[in-house]
Amino acid sequence: MMMDAPREGRTMRARARRASELRRRVGEILDHGVGADRASVLVDRTLILLILLNLIGVVLESVPDIDARWHPAFVTIEIVSIVVFTAEYALRIWSAPEHALTRALSPGQARWRYATSAVGIVDLLAILPFWFIFAVPEDLRVILVFRVVRFLKLGRYSPGMRSLLDALYNERRALAACLVIFFGTTLFAAVLMYLAERHVQPDRLGTIPDAIWWAFVTLGTIGYGDVVPVTPIGKVIAGATILMAMAMVAMPVGIIATAFAEEIHRRDFVVTWGMVARVPLFAGLDAAAIADIMRYLRAQTVDAGDVIVRVGDPAHSMYFIARGAVDIDLKGRHITLGVGHFFGEIALLRRAHRSATVTALTRANLLVLDGEDLRRLMERDPRIAERIQEVVRERVGADIVGRRGDLVGEEIAQGREHKAD
Helix, strand or coil: CCCHHHHHHHHHHHHHHHHHHHHHHHHHHHHCCCCCCHHHHHHHHHHHHHHHHHHHHHHHHCCHHHHHHHHHHHHHHHHHHHHHHHHHHHHHHHHHHHCCCCCCCCHHHHHHHHHCCHHHHHHHHHHHHHHHCCCCCHHHHHHHHHHHHHHHHHHHHCHHHHHHHHHHHHCHHHHHHHHHHHHHHHHHHHHHHHHHHCCCCHHHHCCHHHHHHHHHHHHCCCCCCCCCCCCHHHHHHHHHHHHHHHHHHHHHHHHHHHHHHHHHHHHHHHHHHHHHHHCCCCCCCCHHHHHHHHHCCEEEEECCCCEEECCCCECCEEEEEEECCEEEEECCEEEEECCCCEECHHHHHCCCECCCEEEECCCEEEEEEEHHHHHHHHHHCHHHHHHHHHHHHHHCCCCCECCCCCECHHHHHHHHHHHHC
16 A cells, blocks of 8 residues: 555656646647647637638628528537637636746636736637527627627737737827827817807807817818818818828827837847847857847748758858748658758858758748858857857767757768868
8 A cells, every 4th residue: 555655646746747748738739829830830720710700700691691591501600619719718728827928827827817818808708609699688699799809819810910919009108198189189179160160050060069079070080071160260270170180190100100110120120039049150149249140131931832942052041940831851851940940051151062952841931141141240250250160060970950950960071072172
């Protein structure tokens, strides 16, 4: 009996580890979003397709003729959707303790943090309308129209939408100030128009609330034309209000556009910085040196099936994978590299020929550093040159493909042959 206790303890710990690894894997699949993880990409695309089908179904169901013909299909889509979205929500709750942002919390706190977050609330609202139909009277089943809230789930799968939301949040104070100015201008214009037109048009501009409606639609550049001034002073006020409307529209648009561009630039900067800093050639360099490197990087987009480099070609550039996945064909041996990996720097440094053919598996975004730029960096900064030479010496005799994804052994060997020639 006493001998079984340690064994039982080890068994329980092993089960706990397996459960933790499974939760972490589920979290990676659900939250990864982009990259070379095929399971994550498949799940994301399936959920996006299901969301789009739901939105199309909600719209088409409102057309009686279409609903009468395709009602069974709409019901099937809804049942499949509710099963999938409910399972997704449950899995996100279950895997929340393994999320990087909540790993320091207890499991209960981590799950509560997700459930009360903006994305958690959207996920919950996406499934609640279906379950409501079992608790509300028949005439209230119009609540199903709120299924359109599932559109908000697309924000999780769109980096651009997330960047826009971040930009709006960052500029919330400036946008709030624009809103205050808008309402202040509306009230000011309404009072002036009321004073100018109250006796001439008492039925339309006889009160300040009536005039506020005119000012609101005018400053909003809508101008329904249901209320127009007829007195000369009223027309002057209307003209000035129209000019103010241009400024009212331009201010928030300019703020949002600038903030969005800065957010995109900041995100790309962070991604690029992180990728460059992880490259063994540049590991240990300070911020100034990495900033110098980033100025020389250029973007390249390739489609699935495009050959990026071909075996035997001269090496002119090294490549960083910002998005997507590539396949390296080393004489029949295939290796897949994804986001954060890089390839081709050793052949570039040794002025060798490529030892493998690299083909894009998916549409991929690459960051390219040309050989002349790399050598220019080495000439400008002795620290970079010293670090590069050190890494090359360390990698002599390494495997064909290094741990971080760069082509090493054969390219160095070709570089030696090239140098000997």
